[in-house]
Amino acid sequence: MNRFPIWKGNRIGRYDDRLILRSVIFFALIITALSAFVIRLTEGNILLRIFLLFLIVVLYLLDMLYKWKSGNMTDIRNRQAMARMLLENRWFETEPLRQSRTGGRMERIIYFPALYYRRKKRHIYVTVKISMGKYQDKLLTLEEKLETGLNCELVKKDTRDIWVKYEFLTGVEKNRIDIQDVKAKNGELNLMKHISWKYDKLPHMLISGDTGSGKTIFLLIVIKALLESGAVLHICDPKKADLSFLSRIMPDVHYDTESIMECVEAFYEGMETRYDEMQEHPDFRMGANYAKVGLTPHFLIFDEYVAFMDTLAKKEWEEVMKLIRIIIMKGRQAGYFIILACQRPDAKYLGDGVRDQFGFRVALGSMSASGYTMMFGSIDKQFKEKDIAGRGYVNTGNGVVTEFYAPYVDPGYDFFTELSRIYEKRQQEGEACDRMYENGSETAGEE
Incomplete structure (x- = not known):
């Protein structure tokens, strides 16, 4: 036996x-x-x-x-x-x-x-x-x-x-890592020494947390790591708060209603176009995902999702929900992932089993019993409260809800300066690659 x-x-x-x-x-x-x-x-x-x-x-x-x-x-x-x-x-x-x-x-x-x-x-x-x-x-x-x-x-x-x-x-807090140690590579984003988001296998992230829970800082940590990895980011901030300032350093940052709805629609259309590109790629095989054919992942990062939906007319939010649902169901293989953040994951805007399709769910700060149930379902667990910024609970997709500590960020850390530096570096590397490609084309033409 x-x-x-x-x-x-x-x-x-x-x-x-x-x-x-x-x-x-x-x-x-x-x-x-x-x-x-x-x-x-x-x-x-x-x-x-x-x-x-x-x-x-x-x-x-x-x-x-x-x-x-x-x-x-x-x-x-x-x-x-x-x-x-x-x-x-x-x-x-x-x-x-x-x-x-x-x-x-x-x-x-x-x-x-x-x-x-x-x-x-x-x-x-x-x-x-x-x-x-x-x-x-x-x-x-x-x-x-x-x-x-x-x-x-x-x-x-x-x-x-x-x-x-x-x-x-034991001593879960000892597994907390620094922001500089957070890296996204090979379809995986490490967030603690023993916890990572394997977005290639368990796509899409759902984040909840009240004001002061560290939700925005956690989103910025994720944005920084994904930006460093070369991923394409599409950011929506309907409250025109911290994330909207990123529009000063990078494109595809949206904060007004019409622009956000256009962003979601464009993200969906990009996913459908990606499937056509993959099937035409010479290295594509049945069951292969975007990484197997050398394509770059795309992330739709949507802060205050529920608050935004509450501002829309019924016809509009039904259309947005329809697109979100399709992206969640189809996005993994094409490399199109969604990160939704809200204060409470209202079933009205995450119904029909959509909430259960998020492979990584994290609740930051203190929540009521009904709030934890909305995030993780009915489970036998005694949730403890600790007054620590960035602390909460997470389900990484293995059916286990465990204590979580967001990566540590020094109080003097300047996200705007650091993200500007990373984006400028990406732009310079992209321009260098374009010049190499042009020089190679000219040499081939002369021969």
């Missing part, structure tokens, strides 16, 4: 609810035994006895310090907490034995769930055996209890044969 190809870890036993006490007693017995042996061995030498007893105490303290630094003490505490979870919820099977002298009924545990614990650095792995017993449903949805009890975040859940494996991460 195939199992996970790695060691599952320590099995949680029925007596592990007192694991800390057992560990203390075990070490106390070892110290007592060693002390008794030293006393007997050094009956005639008091100084040697004192030295050896002192050495034992020092070694014991060093061992305790090592266990605390390496996380072994945390492992013991976590294993004890998991054992108590199983026992207090009575997720085991028993059989009666006999009545006790006090009139109580005695029972014996005949089945205890196969639950394993393992830790590697800041990653905690919990593996559960699927037994088809009466507590199976509880054991297959442990993420909420373990996240709260072990102070960690679920980052992956995998089922293989008769095993379900949970992977948690």
